[in-house]
Amino acid sequence: MSGYLLYPGCSLEVGARAYRDSIRAIEGPLGLELTEIEDWNCCGATEYLGINLIPAYALIGRNLALAAGQANGSRTLVAPCSACYLNLAKADYYMRERPILGERVNEALAAGDLHYDPGSITVRHLLDVMINDIGLDAIEERVTHPLVGLRVAPYLGCMVPRPDYEHRWSDHEYPNELDRLLKVLGAEVIDFPLKTHCCGGHMTQIGPDTAYELIRRLLHAADQFKADVIATVCPMCQLNLDAYQGATNRHFGTSYETPIVFFTQLVGLALGLDAEAAGFGREMVTARHALDRIGVEPPSPEEPAETGRRPRKDPKSLPMPTMPGAEGDDR
């Protein structure tokens, strides 16, 4: 069992309940022990920072201070929500980069008898922990129901791979972590070109027309690749693409119908959970067809999933630049 502190964040309490439920359901089988920080508060999302800087960082600082106080063995704080992950990591980083900010935040925290030493907590995303601590081999061993035949668009959105203060991800633009995890689950993973592009963020609230265009681009690209489902790591991305898919369709006269699920839900299915236990049923765009696909095509662990067709090599064609270390198994 590896122990971690957990900062669930507001979304997981209600809006992204499917994320929370699926995390809690796969936690045990994967050998994770996530201890929730007691009485945590909101991270401020992308809103508080634009109102008043010191209070915004003090708000985040309280969570870091609580985590440090509660740290018992593990000083790693896992945040499944992208905005929470970034805000926690950012506060910790900037308090070090600009010591005056650290002093001010601690001055404020002192009013609540709290203190936080920047650098004393390590903030990580759940996907990072799954890939780098649990390991793909260990996950693969536990897969009982491979997602054979399910075409998945891996979608990370913005705030997990960027700005990546601690260089935890393979790339800012084209990280491969989620792709590798989904492949291990047996899914057919498409090379999704917009995998780290924006879902619209808070623009669904303040400038819906701007947001709809960003949502359309993602749905359009996933549709071009004939994805059965988009797998996300972020409650905001899930909400925008799922809950506003209808509005986007009405806005552009399109008819996309792509279910948006959390990657942990797919992990849950592959580990043999039933759909409800994996948090399905709460999505606005139904995932029934996608589930049917895995249902009607029974899993066969021996057969590796087909990874797209490769066109026959034209003898006149020029070689592609060779990618060192990219041949064969790209784990």
Place this chain on the structure above:
Amino acid sequence: MIAPISGGAGMSGNGGRPRIGVYVCHCGSNIAGTVDVTELRTWVERRLAARGVVVARDYKFMCSSLGQDLIAKDIAEHRLDRVVVAACSPHLHEATFRTACRRAGLNPYLCELASIREQVSWVHTDTASATEKAKAVVSGAVERVARNAPLETLRVPVHPATLVVGGGIAGIQAALEIAEAGHPVYLVERDPSIGGHMAQFDKTFPTLDCSACILTPRMVSAGSHENITLLTWSEVERVDGYVGNFTATIRKKARYVDIDQCTGCGICQEKCPKRVIDNVYEAGLGYRKAIYTPFPQAVPKYPVIDQPNCTYFIKGKCRACEKFCPTGAISFEQEDEFVTIDVGNIVLATGYDLFDPRRVTQYGYGRLANVFSSLEFERMTNSAGPTNGEIVLRDGRTKPTSVGIIHCVGSRDRNYNNYCSSICCMQSLKFAHLVKERTGATVYNFYIDMRTPAKAYDEFYQRVLEEGTLFVRGKVAEVTDAARGPGEEGKLIIQTEDTLAGRQRRIPVDMVVLSAALEPRKDSSEVAKRFGISCSHDGWFIEKHPKLDPVATMTEGVFIAGCATGPKDIPATVAQGAAAAARVLGYIQQGEIEMEPIRAQVIVERCSGCRICNDLCPFNAIDFIADRGVTEINPALCQGCGTCVAACPAGAIEGTGFSNEQVVAQIDGLLLRNLEPTAVEPALV
């Protein structure tokens, strides 16, 4: 308490007391603007008289001939036996003042410089405290110079042969200049042929003359010159010695071809069944065989077998080349050979590597088929290249109707390299011209700043503008194949801010060319170490002086030329090759070289033979004399770096000119302990 001074054999016969002259330079306002030079001079006169100062002067420019005359006159009139010049860093004018002293009859090593410019006036703003610091610096120099001994320079002969490392245009130029002057040259190249990057290009900017047409005659001259020994498919493994007398060990990698038998007919390459992507000469865009010469005009003409890719070496059978070779030149039994050569000077012209554009993930190189690197594009435009000079997409047949050329890929970017690669603007303009000329496609150039600062360069920019290439000022944000609508389907979309229009644009094209940065060779820091020179943090070789000595290094006898010191175009590279040759010829002409007499010396009585110093010497100057159980230092190899002096646990090694006594006295002087009443009077060594 200042240490008593041993001896008393004065040169001037005044009871061993030194007679020191101190000269304070204003350096215009460089020093006088911050340091109160009059106050400094009068303080020296008053307070340092007891330390042996008999005259102190200040002057506007001590380095002028009038300033130097002032010192010479005082040496004669005041019978000075020591001189301190408080001026700039010794790096600049130590030689000037020491020469002036020598002309006036004083041993040059009895003259010291006190740096009150670099270490005082340039780094302080407050006059009062700067003046106080200047006093301390001068006081230290006075104490030190009092303990200096007259030294004689060493002279060593110069071996007339030269080692040139790197067979690109810089190395070829240097080798030819030296060989033409009648001296032997060893030209070492690690690839199978000389020619370097220039051999890969089709046209050269701004004149568009054919690269091969101007390069191959030079290659042929270098290959056939009676004074040049060509060592291709070879690498320098080890260098010993010092200026005038280097010994280099060179590994001649096994070619598996007996060059005495081989006629270069090419049948082996034709018959070899193994096709390999050529990542060096063809920049990955084309193929070669497992036995190959990189290109038809290769010098020398002999092929090599690419051992890791050869079927015979992998599977133990094939030998097609051997079967078909008409002269029986194939020799699978060949092994690497080592040769040792003696040379007097070394020129390093090791060139550059191309930045790997895959690192800029958002440009899609390696992922999007029709994104090409600049070297790939050079090969594509070359009539001897994989497409016979036709500009086509990765499918090998479709002509593009629109091409985007992106400048500054990996340059001027803190995520990769901070510097400007200097050639990419002109190279990108050349590409634009070639695309227009050969395909008539619409061409876009995406640039941040257009940099065309050499002869006829901006005129070329004008010409490309006239030809109708479209220029967009903006660093490209991304290249994507994710179409947002019908107009973009099947295209590569270049997304950028057109900063002059102040608007984001998405420009669909068929082909994208990335003008990638020039980077130091991957192994540049190991190579620098092997030759005893230094690299900047980027990895470029460091010049002795970036402006006034651009082809010399801090290691005497080792010169650098071409892109190994930083990105350069062909004219600058050739100029540096020739400049390095001129410096080498200067040394050869002199026949022998004067060396600074700053050396370490073992005081044999104190040496315990512990051998701690033996392996520390970076110049291999220390030998252990087993039968006597002591260590000795070869004065010709020693460079006076002081490593052994500091390391010796018995204090048995002394640096000439840097004895403990001198250093401690200088520190006491800096701390003004020499002004305490208890201070022992200085006396001459």
Place this chain on the structure above:
Amino acid sequence: MNTAPAVAPGSTDANLRFLEEVSARTAGVSRLEMCIQCGTCGGSCPAAADMDHTPRMLFAMIRAGMRDDALRSNTPWICVSCYHCVVRCPQNVHIADVMYTLKSMAIQARLYRDSTAPDFSQTFVDMVENYGRSFEFGLATRHYLKHFPLRMPSAASMGIDMLSKKRMTIKPKRIAGMDQLDAILSRAKQLELTS
């Protein structure tokens, strides 16, 4: 540009003061003075089409001391915090954080042109300051009623769907340490970040 610069033209120091102020009030080391106007940010921005100035232009305006114009710009409010510009910027300017700074300065100076975004942020902050957690139902109803009354029917149907799928609750949850959080935020509001 229809407003005069905040300071007398030609007074370089005063022009620079706005740049310095923005830098000082940005969380990390902004590096704003390092901008070379290459346009990587404007090219990368997924929402640039809706901005009145690209981020690059905004930085030029800040340098020119055009305080009011810069604070009136809708650019920071359109920024979706995707951080594409931040990781691509060749000069490592902390662009997204500068946008947050400009928003807070615009609110203080009451210079924003459209109140939708500032109101949304403020409503969100109010919820957090009341409950210690965000409260989407409260946020959505308050915000939509004020700014998008015409879109209320479709928003409401979505809301009902969310409620039925238990992805929204009508009762907010308050944290236990609300007094502590209150004390911290009250103290924080008296503090400012200076260079």
